[in-house]
Amino acid sequence: MGIKSINNRADRRLNSVLVMLSGGTALLLMLIVLFLLNESWPFLANGWGGGLWPNFFHSQGWYPLEGQFGMRPMILASLAVTLGAIVVALPVGLACAIFLEFYARASVAQGFRLLIHLLAGMPSVVFGLWGLTRLVPLIAGWQPPGASLLAAILVLSLMILPTIALTSASALSSVPRELIAGSMALGMRRKTQILNIVLPAARPGITSGALLATARALGETMAVLMVAGNVVQNPSGLFEPVRVLTANIALEMAYAMDNHRASLFASGLLLTLLVWLLSWFAHRVTRAGLEVHKHG
């Protein structure tokens, strides 16, 4: 008899109650998708027949009150901000992870880890406040108007850095000791060890951490909303203000009606799909990595 067998009435009753609760979570997900679809349906259906769909991606612009829903500038801005944040945060975060695992003394590493945890727990609205009152004036003094793609990238990269640093550090620490011992025995230098042996071995973990961080950057609203300037235009330079998809929802939801509202829900749906795609990739990369470890 296994430890999971059920053979009396009290347990069976508890089991059925708990199964219902678990079904509740599946129901919640269905409810969320259903309501997003339902609310954005006028827009999606209308677009299919009425030629709104082409507008969705490439049209003149976003003039929702006149029925023009060209989201391309905002989609591009979202992608630009996310990509920029990853490009900044990945090397720095990786360096932090390497420092944590290979260079820092135990006490220093502990303090540093604590600091990164602190950074991870900071509310996004505080980063936004800091960016708005410190970073934006600083950039404005150099290249006005200040509230720009660059400010959004910098604030966002600071926000996703802890995710990258912590997941990379745990990936680095799970590299088999024999590999490091072997490379040491071959007389490799520290840098060669880390760059040529440890990093390739830890790559699946690092990749999945980076993908999760990308998903977080894409879904982040407040910090970007507060520093990016929120002008709807194609991102053409680092110092131009842009508006991302999430910020657009937060800004216009308060007064949106009918088709406009539906278009905002549609952009929420698009955002969710993108984030899921990224999480799915991260999941696959992790699993592939585990299998390599098992067979290799």
Next chain:
Amino acid sequence: MADRLFSWLVFGCSLLVVLCMVWVLGDVVIEGLAHFSWQFLFTVPEDAGRAGGIGPILVSTVWILVIALAVALPLGLGVAIWLSEFSPGNSRFGNTTGITLDILAGIPSIVYGLFGNAFFSIYLGLGFSLMSGGLTLACMILPVFVRTCETGLRAVNDDWRRGALALGLTRSAAIWHILLPAARPAIIAGLILGIGRATAETAALLFTSGYVDRMPESLLDSGRALAVHIYDLSMNVTGGDGAAYASALVLITLIITLNTFAQSFVNSWFRRRLVVS
């Protein structure tokens, strides 16, 4: 030479992160303390928040938290118990539930806000209220809470389950008297992580619990959460930066205290487990 350059690069990057962190935290503490007083915590905001305090806002924040936890705690605990204790090893339903939770955890918070607005505020007719804000946050923290509790329960040694079975306890009794107490620190940690996440949230509350900064009179009243207050002060109120920084200081102090508690609970728990088994 290249070796030294590499290690300098590593040290430099780490130093940069530390400096940024100190800059952000230092700013919040210095600017916040300049505007902070004990009165600030209890008085009502005046002049759109430039003067006065954050009394009603703290009350709204606490109410939203209480509602979110009152819903997420029993639901999440139940799902976690089922996942770790009842779901058969490779059952389809168990796997589906796990995947569902992961998918839920990945949804951006602004989308939770959209859903909460469409479902709780409009479809269920709760309007812009503490109730719909709290329920939206409950959906948001549920996946994190379930996963933490489930990990804690799974980490309990199987010998304890066999021992309970040998003593003739039913599964329900074993869960209540042995497994839940054994996993209590993990449950508390999940709880506090959920609280931290819910307190920091802004985007999901913008169009569910609303902007009104009066003292809420019932749960169906609109109320402004602390994070929303910071956003509003810094974006929509010129000259509100001082009050915004003071509110940020309160918020960060709250979250850091909670996170520290969670961390120390988990640590002490693992230490004890090592001794026992």
